[in-house]
Amino acid sequence: MTTSPLNPSDWESVREDLHRLLDRCVDQMRDAEDHPWQAPPADLADRYAIGAGGDVIARVMDDVLPYHGGNTHPKFWGWVQGSGLPSDFVAGIAAAAMNTNGGGRNHGINEMERAVIDWTRRKMGFREGASGVLVAGTSQATVISLQAARVRACPDVRAAGGDAVLTVYAADGVHNATRKAVELLGLGHDQLRLVETRNGAMDLQALQQVITADRARGLNPLAIVGTAGSVDLGAYDDLNALADLAAAEGIWLHVDGAFGAWTRLADAPWRKLTDGIERADGIALDFHKWMYVGYDCGLALIADESAHRAAFAARPAYLKGAAEGLAGGDPWFCDYGIDLSRGNRALKVWCALEMFGEEAFAAAITRNCAQAAFMADQVQTHGMKVTAPVVSNICVFTADPRLSTAQQSDLNERIATHLQLNNATVFSTTDVNGITCLRAAITNHRTRDRHIAEAIADVAKTAQLLKGSLG
Numbered sequence: 001m002t003t004s005p006l007n008p009s010d011w012e013s014v015r016e017d018l019h020r021l022l023d024r025c026v027d028q029m030r031d032a033e034d035h036p037w038q039a040p041p042a043d044l045a046d047r048y049a050i051g052a053g054g055d056v057i058a059r060v061m062d063d064v065l066p067y068h069g070g071n072t073h074p075k076f077w078g079w080v081q082g083s084g085l086p087s088d089f090v091a092g093i094a095a096a097a098m099n100t101n102g103g104g105r106n107h108g109i110n111e112m113e114r115a116v117i118d119w120t121r122r123k124m125g126f127r128e129g130a131s132g133v134l135v136a137g138t139s140q141a142t143v144i145s146l147q148a149a150r151v152r153a154c155p156d157v158r159a160a161g162g163d164a165v166l167t168v169y170a171a172d173g174v175h176n177a178t179r180k181a182v183e184l185l186g187l188g189h190d191q192l193r194l195v196e197t198r199n200g201a202m203d204l205q206a207l208q209q210v211i212t213a214d215r216a217r218g219l220n221p222l223a224i225v226g227t228a229g230s231v232d233l234g235a236y237d238d239l240n241a242l243a244d245l246a247a248a249e250g251i252w253l254h255v256d257g258a259f260g261a262w263t264r265l266a267d268a269p270w271r272k273l274t275d276g277i278e279r280a281d282g283i284a285l286d287f288h289k290w291m292y293v294g295y296d297c298g299l300a301l302i303a304d305e306s307a308h309r310a311a312f313a314a315r316p317a318y319l320k321g322a323a324e325g326l327a328g329g330d331p332w333f334c335d336y337g338i339d340l341s342r343g344n345r346a347l348k349v350w351c352a353l354e355m356f357g358e359e360a361f362a363a364a365i366t367r368n369c370a371q372a373a374f375m376a377d378q379v380q381t382h383g384m385k386v387t388a389p390v391v392s393n394i395c396v397f398t399a400d401p402r403l404s405t406a407q408q409s410d411l412n413e414r415i416a417t418h419l420q421l422n423n424a425t426v427f428s429t430t431d432v433n434g435i436t437c438l439r440a441a442i443t444n445h446r447t448r449d450r451h452i453a454e455a456i457a458d459v460a461k462t463a464q465l466l467k468g469s470l471g
C-alpha cells in the first residue's frame, strides 16, 4: 500500500464512511420525491469556505447533498434538465477508482466510448464509419460540428485563419448555443441568419431566399442549423427538407438535437419528428437531458469521419502514438474535439443502457411526450390556456388568458416562483406572443401522471391566490 499525505492513514474507516455516504445517496435518489429543491441557506457560502476540514463525509451529507438543483424530483420540469439515474452511482464510483484520461491511448474507456458512439450512430441512422466524440454538452458539440463544416469549406483555415465571410442559417428561436458557436469560431453572430418560422419550423422559402441573397452579395453560406426540439416549444424543423436544400446548395447540415433527437427512440407519432436526421452532416445531442444520464455528457456525431478528423487532429511529438503498448490504440479522441484531457463520460451511458436496456429509455421518452399532452388537457380543464401547440415534451401555457398581456406575464412569473418555493414544483418561463408563459419541459423519467394533475391544480389555485396582488 502506498503511503502519502494525500492517502488516508486508515483505509478501513474510509471504507466505512463511504458505505455510509453511499447509503445516504441511494436513499436520496430512491426517495427523490421527498427531496425537492430548497433555497440554499444564507450561511451556505460560509459553510463551504475552504479550510474547515473536519469530518468531510458528514459535511457532504449535511451541507452538500440537500442543496441540489432539484432536477431529480418528479415535479421538476424547468428549462431542459435530465433527472439522473441510479446507474450514475456505478459509473461514478468506478470512474473515481480508475481516474482514466480519455484523450487517447490504449485502454478500456476508449473502446467503451466507441461502443457508445456506435450505438448512438445506429439509433440516429448514420452510416457505418461516422465518427463522434463525447463532450460536456450540446454547446461544445455545436462548436465541433461547425468547425468541421468550416474546415471542410476552407481547408487552410486552421493554418491561415479565415477571411471569407461565412454565413450560418437557423430558425428564429434556435438555442443560444448556435450563436455562441458562431461567435467562438470567429464568424461573428451578425453572420447567423435567423429565418422566420411557420408552425414552429423554419420557413423553407424564406431560408432559400436568404441563402440566394447572400450568395448574390458574394458571401459564403457555410451551414444550415436544423433544430430537432426547440428549447422554447419542443418544435422540429423539417429535417428532410433541410437536407434536400443543404445538398442542393452544397452546404453543411448541422442538427441541434440536444434533447429532441431522442424522439428517434420514441413510438409513433413522435418518432417521425426526427425523420431525416440520418441525412445530417453533424448532430449535437445530450445524454444528460432526455436520456436522463447524470451531468455531464453530450455527443458530437459527424457523418464524415475524415472531415471530423481534419478539423481537430494534431499530434505533436509528446502525443506520438505507437503500434502497441499504452501509447497504442486508435483513434484517439483528442483528434476529434477540443479537449485533450477528458473524463470518463462513456461509462455513465454504458452503465445506463446495460442496466436498464434501450427499451426502457424508449418507453420513458414516449411517456414524457404523452405527459406533455396530458398536461395540456389538464391546463384546459382548469380554464387556463395552452399558448403553443404541444409537439413533443414541452407544454407552454398561461394561467389566466383574460388578463392583460402584462398582467399575465406578471402572474405567470409569480406562480413559477411561488410553486418553486412552496410546492416542490418547478416550471420555468418563456415568452410566447409577448406573454411570459409557464413552461414545462418533461425530460423526467420519475414523473407520473398524478404529479402533473397535482401540479396543474396547484397552478390554478396559486393563480387565484396571487391574482389579488397584481398591479
Ligand SMILES: Cc1ncc(COP(=O)(O)O)c(C=O)c1O
Pocket (backbone or CB within 6 Å): 079, 080, 136, 137, 138, 139, 140, 175, 177, 229, 230, 231, 256, 257, 258, 259, 286, 298
Ligand atoms: C435545443 C437546445 N440546444 C442546445 C442546448 C445547450 O445544451 P448544453 O446545455 O448541453 O450545452 C440546449 C439546452 O437546454 C437546448 O435545449
